[in-house]
Amino acid sequence: MSSADDSASAPMTDEETASAGFSDDGKNTIGSQLASRLREAIISGELEAGSKINLDKARRTFNVSLSPLREGLARLISDGLVEFQDNRGYRVAPISLANLEEITTLREELEVFALRESMRIGDVEWESNIMRSLHRLNRTDRDASRPETLEQWETLHREFHLTLISGCGKPLLLHFCGLLLNLNDRYRRVFLIRTSGDRNVGQEHSEIAQGAVARDIEYATEKLRQHIHRTGTNLRNHLATKGIV
DSSP states (O other): HHHHHHHTOOOOOOHHHTTTTTTOOSSSSSSHHHHHHHHHHHHSSOOOOTOOOOOOHHHHHHHHHHHHHHHHHHHHTEEEEEEETTTTEEEEEEOHHHHHHHHHHHHHHHOOOOOOOHHHHHHHHHHHHHHHHHHHHSSSOOOTHHHHHHHHHHHHHHHHHHHHHHSSSHHHHHHHHHHHHHHHHHHHHHHHTTTTOSOHHHHHHHHHHHHHTTTTHHHHHHHHHHHHHOOOOOOHHHHHHTTTO
């Protein structure tokens, strides 16, 4: 996309921006709301890996001006989901086996550490939140023939993993774990959303949760590490069959 395309975009009025469902409420800027919309589009595969992001088309789609759109894209660059190159513009970050391997390794280290810390200092409310999150996840169907169930399951799956580590008391660690989950979910949702897998994921989640609330640190952290590692292995094997290197 050329810079001429960008300059041709006229700014939107406040009324036009509001009509697209965006409003600056003082807590969530229009740019942050756009980032959330674009993040979901990338993670779900609606915006394909490596594809060019046409600013003028995106501006018309979301009915916003370029300033908040660029703000939203800047946030996604820091998340590792979007890349920017001079004279080439914005592009959805590509995927690769090496990138997946790095994400998996970092999740094993950081998420497991966060769970260990959560079990060390988490309170009763943290324990209760884990069991509520597990119950919601295990009671939710994931039917490939009904896309709406897939989206609901993915939302609850992410919530479960973040709840597990929410008691660690380390905001930066939680932030990094959240970024890694986004990057990992991008691979899982795009390539395995219609694949049942080779293991009982629900049972694995239950074992991790029960070990966590029982404060069995070695058991729960090892179960989580194995869970993350097996997911990475399944994804890597699936990517290889698609010719991804």
